[in-house]
Amino acid sequence: MRQSTILIISFLSLQLSFSQIHEIGVFAGGSNLITDVGATNYISPNNLALGLMYKLNISSRHSWRLSVIYSDVETFDSKSDDPRRIQRNYDFESNLLEVSAGLEFTFIDFDLHSGYPMITPYLYSGLSAFRFDEYYYLNGAQTPLNSKTWSYGIPMTLGVKTNFLGNFVIGVEVGARYTFTDALDGSNPNDAAFQQYRFGNINNNDWYVFSGITITYTFGENPCYCHQ
Helix, strand or coil, X not given: CHHHHXXXXXXXHHHHHCCCEEEEEEEEEEEEEECCXXXXXXXXXXXXXXXEEEEEECCCCEEEEEEEEEEEEXXXXXXXXXXXXXXXXXXXXXXXXXXXXXXXXXXXXXXXCCCCCCEEEEEEEEEEXXXXXXXXXXXXXXXXXXXXXXXXXXXXXXXXXXXXXCCEEEEEEEEEEEECCCCCCCCCXXXXXXXXXXXXXXXXXXXXXXXXXXXXXXXXXXXXXXXX
8 A cells, every 4th residue: 555655646746747848829720510500521610710728748748738719600501411401501600619628648759848849649638618609590590599508518639749949839630529519500499498499310419620720839847858
């Protein structure tokens, strides 16, 4: 038991010694929806998405990550490959604000103080909370419910990043969010009084995707794994 305690304390101390590297930066790219309205292409950005990002690097492979991203989102039945959706011809426009936190894992050691250029693929996941406007469809037209609501999702992001110009890191990533709501596009209103206006597959929740680049600036003391 004592040996296990010493091992755990040593591991935590090692992780904390890595934690003097910070990254702060921006996300810029596009967004698209995968819902009961419009096309169902997974990577098909059609509107601008912008955000801020912070990372706390706890080792050369692990980083805690926090981001805030905003986007106007839209989707159109006319751009779908489904003849039934094309004939229905619904369209949807709204805005979405996401706050996300979780862990980023790199497949290759990414020592920001090595002094050498590096490149590595990475994965990110955690939990997202997002705010959106509520709608329903009346006679085929998107109609606001004059309310905003919050829901949650699970981000699943795959990217590649590299360091450049000393303290800067640039990444390219695609992140799909599985949400815990089917009301994002107005096809399944949360308000029980509007359940008569439901349509589509009510057993499948909505998705949204952010695709783009990240640019972060690193600062803080050199971690113990740096090259002197």
